[in-house]
Amino acid sequence: MDLHVNLVGRGRLAEQIYRQIRARIRDRRILPGSRLPSTRELAARLSVARNTVAAAYDRLTADGLIEGRPGLGMFICETAAVDTHPAGTPAVVGRPRPQPVWDQIAEPTDMSATDALFDLRPGLPSLQHFPYHSWRALVSRQLRLSAPRSDLYSEPAGSAVLRAAIARHIGVSRGVSAEASDIVVTNGFQQSIDLISRVLLAPGDRVAVEDPGYPPPAMLLRSLRTRVTGVPLDDQGLVVSAIPAGTRLVYVTPAHQFPTGMSMSPGRRRELLEWAERSDAVIVEDDYDSEFRYAGRPLEPLRGMGPSWRVLYVGSFSKTMLPSLRLGFVVAPPSLLPAMRKAKLVADWQTAGPMQDALAEFIDDGRYAKHLRRMRRIYQDRHQLIAAALDSDFAHVLERVPSMAGLHVAATLRPGLPIDDRELVRRARRRGVELGLPLSHFAITGPSRPGLVFGYGAIATERIAEAFDRLRECFDGPE
Numbered sequence: 001m002d003l004h005v006n007l008v009g010r011g012r013l014a015e016q017i018y019r020q021i022r023a024r025i026r027d028r029r030i031l032p033g034s035r036l037p038s039t040r041e042l043a044a045r046l047s048v049a050r051n052t053v054a055a056a057y058d059r060l061t062a063d064g065l066i067e068g069r070p071g072l073g074m075f076i077c078e079t080a081a082v083d084t085h086p087a088g089t090p091a092v093v094g095r096p097r098p099q100p101v102w103d104q105i106a107e108p109t110d111m112s113a114t115d116a117l118f119d120l121r122p123g124l125p126s127l128q129h130f131p132y133h134s135w136r137a138l139v140s141r142q143l144r145l146s147a148p149r150s151d152l153y154s155e156p157a158g159s160a161v162l163r164a165a166i167a168r169h170i171g172v173s174r175g176v177s178a179e180a181s182d183i184v185v186t187n188g189f190q191q192s193i194d195l196i197s198r199v200l201l202a203p204g205d206r207v208a209v210e211d212p213g214y215p216p217p218a219m220l221l222r223s224l225r226t227r228v229t230g231v232p233l234d235d236q237g238l239v240v241s242a243i244p245a246g247t248r249l250v251y252v253t254p255a256h257q258f259p260t261g262m263s264m265s266p267g268r269r270r271e272l273l274e275w276a277e278r279s280d281a282v283i284v285e286d287d288y289d290s291e292f293r294y295a296g297r298p299l300e301p302l303r304g305m306g307p308s309w310r311v312l313y314v315g316s317f318s319k320t321m322l323p324s325l326r327l328g329f330v331v332a333p334p335s336l337l338p339a340m341r342k343a344k345l346v347a348d349w350q351t352a353g354p355m356q357d358a359l360a361e362f363i364d365d366g367r368y369a370k371h372l373r374r375m376r377r378i379y380q381d382r383h384q385l386i387a388a389a390l391d392s393d394f395a396h397v398l399e400r401v402p403s404m405a406g407l408h409v410a411a412t413l414r415p416g417l418p419i420d421d422r423e424l425v426r427r428a429r430r431r432g433v434e435l436g437l438p439l440s441h442f443a444i445t446g447p448s449r450p451g452l453v454f455g456y457g458a459i460a461t462e463r464i465a466e467a468f469d470r471l472r473e474c475f476d477g478p479e
């Protein structure tokens, strides 16, 4: 074999020989089964000591890439090549590989696509009722208006007008008292938890999430190599006594738990705050769809119940407006704000300026509040229809989890049924009803609870009855 090795300088020659031969074996430019030149032959060709080549061959042997055959010489192992290229594809040397943690993260699913007749997937707002006309006018006006300077890079923490509008809105609608300067605008909840984690956590830190729970934050926390524990829920919400000692951050959805739909009781909220105080931990409060509340007195957000530095309050416009806008925010304590601003800068510098200013105008001129009022009535009707169907026709097979807010309702499977929730989702799909994922899918680290989650953002109110007729058949048999 005419093996070409390109040596640069005199230092670490064995290392250079080792790396170059290894790369060629891996990209199959040297094929398994071929014979390498002997150490004497290669040393002479490269004008290096024989020991230098022997040291490189030893390392290749230790890596399992080459093997000696007595009396015959050194050969490339049959199992050595890791990169295979279809014929004609140029070989890539040292192809980059992701860190193993990415193998544990679920594949993204395309939430936009479904040809189902009845869309009951959770987490989707109504497109039918979105005020496209006025929103489009606002955005195009912003694009026309922008002074040249504001079309350039701007404040990472967000547009001043939007931060002020958000502060006023959450003050009125959620009783969260915050100044514009306490707010960082983000590209939705998912970026908020990313910035918070970058600022507060180090690899190996212990963090806790609700179990069952919303998977994306758990995935983010795992990707940052923190130790994630799922904490079970009881009928009051997160079981605070089950949070592991040493936990630095707890992520919760107290207004409308995802995916069960329950609210955390006032007593449990106080217990959680006391735990955070004792443990010197922080709470991330995800208030993602609490604007839609249909009964009972609004429960005070955790942010308003304890010292403001214990709770990072996170909001999103994905449910009240559209997920595609990628607009959300964090209300952070003053001690974290400078770092949060830097974290936003290193993540993506800023959220799109014209979208921020269009949203500020939408909030300030009252159209946002009007849109919320309208949507609350529509979603409330759907919530009632679904709750009534579950409590009557399905009571023998499903137990509805009490809920009074948001865009979805969950129900657990009664014990002893001869069917699991995955199969029910499949049967529903065959009947044109798309439920997305079963409740058991949302287990984080604990045992899974079988059940179904019914989203009513995307389905038209008048189609709910037929969707539930079809669902009823799923419990009778496979077809």
Ligand SMILES: Cc1ncc(COP(=O)(O)O)c(C=O)c1O
Binding pocket: 122, 123, 187, 188, 189, 190, 191, 214, 253, 258, 286, 288, 316, 317, 318, 323, 327, 328
């Ligand atoms: C629990 C929970 N939090 C937050 C969000 C919103 O996330 P984002 O703002 O990243 O769209 C969702 C959306 O489904 C959710 O289910």
